Amino acid sequence: MAQVEQRGQWKSRAGFILAASGSAIGLGNIVFFSANAYKFGGGAFYLPYLLALFMIGIPIMMLEFGLGNITGRAFPGALRKLAGKRGEFVGWWGVVNGAFLTMYYITILSWVLGMLLGSLGDLWQDSVAVPAFGLALGELDNPVAYFFSMLSSWKPLLYVAIIWFFNVLIVRKGVESIEPVTKVFVPLMWLFMIALIIRGVTLPHGDQGVLLLFTPNFSVMRDPAVWQGAFSQIFFTLSLGMGTMTAYASYLPKKSDLTQNSIITSLLNCGFEYIAGLAIFSILFAFMIVPQASTLAMTFFIIPKGIAEFPAGVRLFGVVFFTLLLIAGLTSSVSLFETLISPLRDKFRWSRMKIVTIAAMIGFLGSACFALPQVINPGLENNGTLGLTLLDLVDHWVFSYGLLVIGLSECLLIGWVVGADKIRNHLNSSSSTKIGRWFNSLIRYVIPASIIFVLGYSVWGEIDGGLYGMSYAGNYSELYRFMGSAPVLILAVWFLTCVIAAALLTRNGRYLDDE
């Protein structure tokens, strides 16, 4: 009990659920779901999406909540307690992988901050030149021009520092400081989104966008890419495979209704995607804009392009949109940061402020790398700047492979080594809704098979189309030709960092309740 008090505890169930849903709801929920729904046949996408939510999303959410709550530890410590050193290694791998993600996620948030400042004025000019890219490019339309002007300057470094400062401020006292912030931010996020929906559907022909979102084209159902898209969407949108939910649940009292908490958190997250789709599709239809299957393109180019066409209140809705993104991103980045802090505290027992300060300093340096403004691709055929190119390459491995491998390992360890019954019994001991043996089958067979399918599909794409990023080589400027080998280098750095750091962290330190 003493340790629980030392680690901190959520003061209210609502506070926990808001924080967990705030963690899950991020930039991807606001724009990426809409892009996926458009890409995969509109309403037809809801069938695999809902199936994936109930077969994969909610059960893994239950598993991760259960892991944290049964052990009172963050991800690596929880897996150590249940599955031994092998488990802890997987846990630390997840945490280190998540640390990469935190770094570049904060860089993306810094760009959101830059766009928010731009939405007060310059962002809405028609077209401007981007001098850093040379004269060959001429003038670019906004918001693309504003975005690349910002990226090719040092300004994002300042924004990165500001976003890291806010993260430190919110995480410095753990759940004690996270809970009050999310209690304000998450409802605010919903209010801002509702404002965007009202604006979107009241635009001329905006209501037709809603019909477009939901009207199905069932011909896509035989396409494996649609199922892969739905499974991936659910896995990533719920922040699974990172240990975030385990870290948050470790601060819950033992007698918590984990099953209902998992269901509510998942439904809130997906409900937010549902209403975000209403706003985004109505804007896109009203202004004849084709969605793109990319969060960054949707965030920084496509939606602002729609807002720029509003008959009135362009600046106001620009500010609302980017503030919404900033809040959603902050509640997610805070949880990612806490996912790193919490297990380090569990194992090394340094003061929270010491760990937060050291981690933030290292994190700032990492985020700064993704904000490097050197123009390496002046023709903008690929990513333009050095920082964005690094971010693109790192994201590919962290998101497309890292999270899934961790999720798969987690299910295999619990399903086949520990026994899913252990988690199920714990969930049932304190929850109003009892879950049956189907949970064990999902954890042992169905979810691993689904993840292997998604991973296999990605690997096949890599084999078929070549290693991700290699095709950029021809577009780099003379000075940056060496970047042609960056994809291999980034893969090696990411993989070796995860493995070596996980091994070192597993070997060193000691948990208080192990002594």
Place this chain on the structure above:
Amino acid sequence: MMNRAVKSPQRFNSLRSLICLLGLCFAAKAGIAGTVVLDKDFPSHLEQVAVLVQNDADEPVAGAQMSVTYRPGSRVAHTDIIGVSGADGKLDWTPATAGIATITATWIGPNLAEETASTNVSVRFQKLPIDGIVIMIVAGLILIVGSATRMYKVLKSPDFIQ
């Protein structure tokens, strides 16, 4: 009222990232070839509209090959040939499905180079799509009503620490 045409079509090159964060689309300016203009802003499904192709000098282009891609960029995208523009640069088109579509016109320019112009168009639904309404209601009931009713109970439940 004429539909706003794409004066400076943007070239999008989507990186193929599996998930959420990347896969940026970058737009660099391509050469301005001309414009494609519709005589109605938001045509309805199965409603005939006239499509006009103009060159840089805003003159009608005769003999331009015109095609339409329904739901461009999606897994259900498909392209139909509309036909060839007449001497007045116009051609009639009847949208086969509702949603977003891209109309593209291609012709041989004065220097014998191929020129292209395109525009996006939002095609209205002719009537309420029942299947879409059903999916909207079912998904809304599961996701919004499901989370709202459960969250309401949570807010009514006592806190861990009073």
